[in-house]
Amino acid sequence: MKIMNKILLAVFLVTAAAATGNAQKKNAKIDVAEALKGYFKPVTTPYATPDEKGFIRRWMMLEPISKPNSTNRVFTDTYTRENLSVEYFPGQYTVIPKDGDKVKVTMEYQPPVNLTSNRPAAPQGQQPKFVKATLTWHALDSDHFFVKLFRFATGLDKDRYGVIFWTVTVINCEEDIENVRLAVGSNKAARWWVNGEELLLLAGDRHMGVDSAVSDRITLHKGKNILRGVTMNGPGMSEFCARFIDDTGKPVRNFTITCN
Amino acid sequence: MATAIAAMMTIAASAQIGSPYIHDPSTVVECDGKYYTFGTGGGGLISEDGWNWHSGGVRPGGGVAPDAIKIGDRYLVVYSTGGVQGVRYGSHVYAMWNKTLDPESPDFGYTDPIDIAGSNGYEDCDGIDPGLMMGPDGRLWLVYGTYFGYLRVVELDPATARAIGDPVNVALSCEAGEMMYKDGWYYLLATHGTCCSGVNSTYEIIVGRSKYPTGPYYDNLGRDMIHGGGRLLLASEPRRIGAGHFGRFIVGDGIEKFSFHFEGDLDRSGRSVLAIRPLMWKDGWPVAGKPFENGEYSIVSERRGYSLELAVNNVPMNTGARGLSRNADGPVVALEDQKLSDVIGTWPEGNIDLRIGPELFRPHQAWVITEVPEAGGYIGGAYCKITLAGTDRTLTATADREITTVPEFTGAPEQLWRIDQLTDGTYRIMPKLVPGTDQELVLISVADSTPSLGVFDPDSDNSKWNLNKH
Numbered sequence: 001m002k003i004m005n006k007i008l009l010a011v012f013l014v015t016a017a018a019a020t021g022n023a024q025k026k027n028a029k030i031d032v033a034e035a036l037k038g039y040f041k042p043v044t045t046p047y048a049t050p051d052e053k054g055f056i057r058r059w060m061m062l063e064p065i066s067k068p069n070s071t072n073r074v075f076t077d078t079y080t081r082e083n084l085s086v087e088y089f090p091g092q093y094t095v096i097p098k099d100g101d102k103v104k105v106t107m108e109y110q111p112p113v114n115l116t117s118n119r120p121a122a123p124q125g126q127q128p129k130f131v132k133a134t135l136t137w138h139a140l141d142s143d144h145f146f147v148k149l150f151r152f153a154t155g156l157d158k159d160r161y162g163v164i165f166w167t168v169t170v171i172n173c174e175e176d177i178e179n180v181r182l183a184v185g186s187n188k189a190a191r192w193w194v195n196g197e198e199l200l201l202l203a204g205d206r207h208m209g210v211d212s213a214v215s216d217r218i219t220l221h222k223g224k225n226i227l228r229g230v231t232m233n234g235p236g237m238s239e240f241c242a243r244f245i246d247d248t249g250k251p252v253r254n255f256t257i258t259c260n
Numbered sequence: 261m262a263t264a265i266a267a268m269m270t271i272a273a274s275a276q277i278g279s280p281y282i283h284d285p286s287t288v289v290e291c292d293g294k295y296y297t298f299g300t301g302g303g304g305l306i307s308e309d310g311w312n313w314h315s316g317g318v319r320p321g322g323g324v325a326p327d328a329i330k331i332g333d334r335y336l337v338v339y340s341t342g343g344v345q346g347v348r349y350g351s352h353v354y355a356m357w358n359k360t361l362d363p364e365s366p367d368f369g370y371t372d373p374i375d376i377a378g379s380n381g382y383e384d385c386d387g388i389d390p391g392l393m394m395g396p397d398g399r400l401w402l403v404y405g406t407y408f409g410y411l412r413v414v415e416l417d418p419a420t421a422r423a424i425g426d427p428v429n430v431a432l433s434c435e436a437g438e439m440m441y442k443d444g445w446y447y448l449l450a451t452h453g454t455c456c457s458g459v460n461s462t463y464e465i466i467v468g469r470s471k472y473p474t475g476p477y478y479d480n481l482g483r484d485m486i487h488g489g490g491r492l493l494l495a496s497e498p499r500r501i502g503a504g505h506f507g508r509f510i511v512g513d514g515i516e517k518f519s520f521h522f523e524g525d526l527d528r529s530g531r532s533v534l535a536i537r538p539l540m541w542k543d544g545w546p547v548a549g550k551p552f553e554n555g556e557y558s559i560v561s562e563r564r565g566y567s568l569e570l571a572v573n574n575v576p577m578n579t580g581a582r583g584l585s586r587n588a589d590g591p592v593v594a595l596e597d598q599k600l601s602d603v604i605g606t607w608p609e610g611n612i613d614l615r616i617g618p619e620l621f622r623p624h625q626a627w628v629i630t631e632v633p634e635a636g637g638y639i640g641g642a643y644c645k646i647t648l649a650g651t652d653r654t655l656t657a658t659a660d661r662e663i664t665t666v667p668e669f670t671g672a673p674e675q676l677w678r679i680d681q682l683t684d685g686t687y688r689i690m691p692k693l694v695p696g697t698d699q700e701l702v703l704i705s706v707a708d709s710t711p712s713l714g715v716f717d718p719d720s721d722n723s724k725w726n727l728n729k730h
Contacts, residue, residue: 073454145487151384185488187433205454205462207407207433209488237384237408237433241487 032138035155039148043099043139047172047256054243054251055145056169056227060097060259063135064153064163066107068128069234070119072205075189080203084191084230088164093196096168096226096260099139106132113161139259146185146208146241149231164232171225171244172256178219180244180252182227183211187239190231194218208239211249220244220255277633277642280305280313280534283456284325284389287438287507288519288536288639289335291361295639297507297519297534298326298337305534311637313534318363321354321373325389325436325505328361331400331418335361338376338421340388340404347381349408353390355421376423377404377414384409385429389505391438393473394418395446401473403430403437403448410486411437411450413474430475431468431485436505445469445544448477448485449493449506458532459524461502466490467546480545494548499526500535508539509639514682514718516540517640518548536640538681549681552641554630555729556649558619562686562724563705566616570624570648570665574617575603598622600650611664612653616709623649626730635676635692643676643692645669657691661701661713679727686724688716 033042048058065088069075089105097103109129113119138156142148147167153160182199184192187208192200192215199215206212231240244252282299288310289296296317298304301324304317319326319337326339335358344350354373362368379387386408393401400418405411410429417424431437434450441447447469453462468477468485476484483489494503502523509517516539524530538549559568580595600623607624619625626649631642646655647669654669655677669675673693680688689703694713701713705722717723 073457073460148384207452207488209490210483212488 030156032156035157036140036152037155039143039151039155040140041143043141043259047258048141049256050243050251050253051145053145054245054253056171056242056257057142057145057147058257058259059140059142059147059167059169060099061138061140061147061149061152062097062103062166063138063156064149064158064160064165065105065135066110066131066133066159066162067164067232068108068110068162069232070162072188072234072236074234075203075205075232077201077203080189080191080232081201084164084189084232088166092166093193093228096170097137098260099137101137103135103137104132105135106130110159110162113159119161145210146239149233149238149240160238161233161235164230165238166228166230167240168226168228170258170260171220171227172258173220173222173225174254175222176219177244177252177254179217179247180220181217181246182215183213183243183245184229185209185212185241186231187237188231188233190229190240192230192242193226193228195221195225208241210241211243211245214245217247220252276307276311276313276534276536277637278307278312278314281315281528281531282534283521283523283532284436284505285507285519285521285534286325286327286337286505287329287392288509288517289328289330289361291330291335292365294362296328296361298328298339300324300326309637310536310639311642316363317361318368320370321356323354323388327390327392327438327507329392329394331394334359336392336421337370338390338392338402339373340378340390342386342388344378344381349379349386350381351387352378353387353402353404355416357421374420374422376416376421377402377412377427379405385412387412389435389437391436391449392416393439393441393446395473396441399473401439403439403450405431405437406435407433411435411448413439413448415473428474429486430477431490432488434466434485434490436463436465438506438508439473440508440546442541443544445471446473446477447546448475449546450485450490451504452490453495453502453504455502455504455523457502457523459501459526459530461523462495463502463504463523464495465493465503465506465520465548467493469544491545493546494520494537496522497551500524500533501526503535509536511639511680512718514684514716515680515688516683518546538640539683540681540685541683542685547685549685552629552631552644552679552681553729554628554644556626556628557730558621558625558728559627559646559689560619560726560728561616561705561708561711562721562726564616564708565619566705566708567619567625568627568703568711568725569615569617569622570607570653571613571615572603572607572624574620574622574624575606604651609667611666613662613664614655614711616705616711621730626650627655629677629679629727632671632676635671638678638680641679644679645675646677646689657694657701657713659695661694661697663703663711663713682718682724684724687727688723689725690716 323341411431412427414427479489676692704714
């Protein structure tokens with residue numbers, strides 16, 4: 001029986017890997033600029049600056065990692081922390097990727113979904129199945145103050161519900177900037193780090209509001225500061241916005257933003 | 261049985277009675293003396309008095325989250341359908357007209373629905389949850405959308421309900437939109453939070469305002485609703501969870517209510533129920549009033565700040581320190597309030613008239629206000645009896661358009677009182693009936709010390725009272 005299970009799992013993984021491979025081939029044909037038109041543009045300049053209101057628009061964005069969430073009610077503090085603590089790929093909390101870098105991930109399988117249908121319900125009581133996939137990092141500038149994760153996924157023809165979006169960017173300061181707060185609006189649950197220190201855990205069925213949660217005061221150090229955010233959604237839209245604000249709530253803008 | 265009765269009383273004290281079960285209610289509309297609201301899935305609720313609701317409303321078309329408005333001598337009803345042509349967020353908003361909302365009327369009959377707005381399933385909008393508003397200039401506006409992208413506003417032709425011009429994005433990640441206008445501001449009401457999960461819903465009504473119907477709508481902190489802003493109007497109450505689908509109902513000058521649903525009512529099996537609450541205004545923002553609570557109150561005039569009281573001798577309290585001595589020596593002790601038993605023997609038998617006097621929290625100034633569920637109600641409330649605390653002595657309207665107290669409550673209509681919280685937070689107190697007249701009269705301060713009955717004037721403090729709970 002155990003042997004049969006292993007055989008079935010092996011067949012499943014091969015099939016899933018083949019499907020993933022097909023997706024990669026399909027992805028290779030996608031014109032990213034065209035696919036993400038209206039929401040993102042591929043990075044073409046050496047650095048960016050915060051927009052007028054301080055929002056950070058340049059991000060390295062990893063194609064979504066499957067994490068089935070059939071409802072947005074599951075995002076308790078514990079669920080969010082636990083499911084965003086799983087190691088999906090090595091170095092996930094430290095990597096500073098380059099555009100086009102590939103990442104091999106192990107992720108939970110779920111049937112495909114698109115805008116024309118709901119996702120088929122998972123069979124009751126069935127153990128989760130895991131598949132391996134290769135995902136790509138994309139260096140992008142958002143056309144908006146927010147980062148429309150949902151359109152990043154749909155534009156690249158990836159799964160868009162019940163997924164995890166891994167995003168990272170580099171904040172370059174010419175001098176220490178003290179007493180700033182990371183301010184994030186997030187649709188849906190998320191964790192955020194600066195220089196490896198976790199600053200925000202955003203749980204609940206939340207919508208994206210500007211500055212809906214802010215961190216304690218921190219210092220952005222002279223040189224490179226790594227800002228990392230991981231957002232997990234269920235059904236529906238997903239997006240975030242992030243900026244640094246000072247003690248008076250005004251945006252902090254005296255830094256540049258790069259992807260590495 | 262006693263427990264069951266107590267439970268019913270609890271429900272009556274804070275929710276519409278009857279069978280007010282509905283999800284995504286349309287704004288309550290009055291038609292020929294009855295009240296109507298429609299919900300998701302078709303059908304709707306009817307009430308003869310605005311308090312006791314039952315099923316019976318008729319709305320064809322199915323779909324979700326309708327809204328209704330009276331325009332001229334017709335009623336416009338809009339509703340939406342999703343999943344158009346198999347596309348998850350492809351939606352249509354339909355409009356239809358009726359001469360009456362009363363399905364028993366010979367004039368009842370909807371026009372064929374026409375498609376007035378929607379979404380194609382691929383844009384950042386899900387065109388459901390329509391809300392209607394007639395502006396002060398006679399222009400008709402429709403807001404629609406859900407959490408999938410933006411809420412949009414589009415102008416409609418008030419003669420046909422067909423869209424005029426292009427829709428404008430006004431809010432992000434909201435649903436259950438509705439608009440209203442007051443004093444130069446357009447207000448956009450919508451919801452944040454989880455819908456449709458019963459008592460686990462986190463639905464909440466938020467609001468922003470703009471000088472223009474097409475926005476931008478800002479909250480009290482200056483956050484644009486298109487950036488996720490929104491000032492909270494109402495989320496939940498004790499025992500009732502998840503407020504959504506705001507609808508404004510103007511009773512008259514100075515008196516407004518709003519209808520909505522609670523996603524889960526813990527006193528009613530966690531069902532979604534219709535609710536109606538006072539709508540107040542403070543510093544240019546709508547504020548949700550609370551449901552009336554039975555209890556002991558001082559009834560204090562807005563005119564003078566004095567308290568409604570029996571016209572009896574003010575019996576001194578023979579206790580405690582007096583005069584100018586500081587009495588620095590000796591222990592400090594808490595003194596008892598004056599008790600009813602200390603003074604009731606000094607009061608006459610029979611009817612006792614009333615006056616308004618300085619608030620001293622004495623027995624002749626303490627009133628128990630209690631809903632009388634079997635006496636019926638009005639839009640958003642049940643009729644109450646007002647008795648002197650510890651007695652059955654009852655506030656009563658008289659045929660000479662004055663007030664008095666009678667020794668016992670009989671349930672007569674002149675002993676029943678409608679209590680409406682006004683838009684400024686004070687209260688209008690009105691007898692169900694004044695003997696010998698059909699005129700609607702309310703409790704007024706005709707002088708600093710003299711109560712009477714008179715015509716309600718929303719601009720006069722003489723017509724307003726505060727209910728200070730003991």
